[in-house]
Amino acid sequence: MDLLQDLAWRGIIYQQTDEEGLIDVLNTDHISLYCGVDPTADSMHIGHLLPFLTLRRFQQQGHRPIVLVGGATGLIGDPSGKSEERKLLTLDTVQQNVEGIKKQLQSIFEFEGENGAIMVNNYDWAGSMDVVTFLRDIGKHIGVNYMLAKDTIASRLDTGISFTEFTYTILQAMDFLHLFENHKCKLQIGGSDQWGNITSGLELIRKIHPENSKAFGLTIPLVTKADGTKFGKTESGAVWLDPEKTTPYEFYQFWINTADADVVKYLKIFTFLSHEEIEQLEKAVEEEPHLRKAQKVLAEEMTRLIHGEAALEQAIKISAALFSGDVKSLSAGEIKQGFKDVPSFDVNADFDGNLVDLIVSAKISPSKRQAREDITNGAISINGEKVTDSNYVLGDADKIEGQFTIIRRGKKKYTLIKY
Structure with missing residues (x-):
């Protein structure tokens, strides 16, 4: 051919x-x-x-x-x-x-x-x-x-x-x-x-x-999505090639979230994979769509091409940490990428580390009573680890590289605490 x-x-x-x-x-x-x-x-x-x-x-x-x-x-x-x-x-x-x-x-x-x-x-x-x-x-x-x-x-x-x-x-x-x-x-x-x-x-x-x-x-041809929405746009705007505008993690996530109806088309036009490799991935979409093999390959190929191997590995690491909840394994730089768009709260210099007060001040829970209930019920995690002591006081060990603490309420509600 x-x-x-x-x-x-x-x-x-x-x-x-x-x-x-x-x-x-x-x-x-x-x-x-x-x-x-x-x-x-x-x-x-x-x-x-x-x-x-x-x-x-x-x-x-x-x-x-x-x-x-x-x-x-x-x-x-x-x-x-x-x-x-x-x-x-x-x-x-x-x-x-x-x-x-x-x-x-x-x-x-x-x-x-x-x-x-x-x-x-x-x-x-x-x-x-x-x-x-x-x-x-x-x-x-x-x-x-x-x-x-x-x-x-x-x-x-x-x-x-x-x-x-x-x-x-x-x-x-x-x-x-x-x-x-x-x-x-x-x-x-x-x-x-x-x-x-x-x-x-x-x-x-x-x-x-x-x-x-x-x-x-x-x-x-103009690149379109199967559902009729515009290609290349997210809720936060365009997907830029500049890592300062769109982080490599966000770039990776854009491609890995490609719909099944679009992924084979994107593999064909954007990647340099062979016909045989793409046809195998097309088969995987048809037979094992839940594994999202095609999306993973698309995200890896595109992130490696634009941002390089090191940035790809970092994006995969951030994705795995967020999926598992093991965010304490991330560096401060990786946290900046992975939590760029989550709600954040800057603590004052006189913050004494009281967890209940912090949760209320950061609007993670609406009141101290609710904050205590959330903690004792196991709904609060600090850097991926559940805390059930309502008298817990955050220390230096809870501050990733002295810059961040990640508090999660429930399964998905993250808040980035900045020092």
Whole structure:
């Protein structure tokens, strides 16, 4: 099975500009191809992953990926999927975002070797271009009627679109042209919402290089969940690649909580497991869904890819501790990850360690009477161990690395005590 057949089996291909032509080129030689991301934030989220993981699949087959971070286009704003103008970011903010995203992309690609990835920033060639050069050398080749036919622009005509966002597709077309001319780039990959921008690039290449314009576009379908809800969102918001925004434990938990109806699809499109391995896991979902083997493999593969082996092991350790209740085995750093979103309470410097007073102050129990009952009835645990003495006084041994105590009421109600 060749590369494009593999992509089709995985459900990754949505649209292609010239399937037969691309097959011929891929069968003839190794090519350079690119995918880009605009630095609208200082981190990517998992919604950005699929096009870049697809780019990596090409790299594994000997092709050279070009990873573009849009320092210039990020200053303009892509109208795709928007009903109103984006808020413009400052140059300083965009440059800071560029640096954050570069670090994340470096974990996905190999940058050494014969087909080592190349990372580029379109601000390097677009940022210094004067408006007259842009209008004469680029704008002259893109017709207004051609632009108005683009869905991203046509959908905004009633509500309004600025000239700035109107020209976004030309800037992205200029990226494809620049990479075609300077890096022999033959293919652009993007999400399905990028079809109009990709074809604009092909049009510009065709106009400027009519005798040698063999270039291609390929888009990837929007990732959806079987229940119709949006992929990549949790109750607390987006699932970021930055470990400061979404901890490796939270990242791991997102994938391990994947529904049975979605897990095989995600294994196909997000992981680099073989067809045979995925088919075995699909069988496990059908025959032993309670073991959640497929979800565990998905979570491990994705966490290892983005955060590394050490972070994966830590995420598994936190998950096991929370499942068993043995939280005293966790370090302070692991507690920060695992209990990031649970209720917390900061004790005063004059706290005398009285457990009943602490439970009431932290609103774990509504009154001292109830607190005493909860303790004597065995409903209160400190760092995973039940306490039944209503006169219990917390000491240094109850403070994990002197920073935290974890109090649990019942089976699931955790409170993080901070010192």
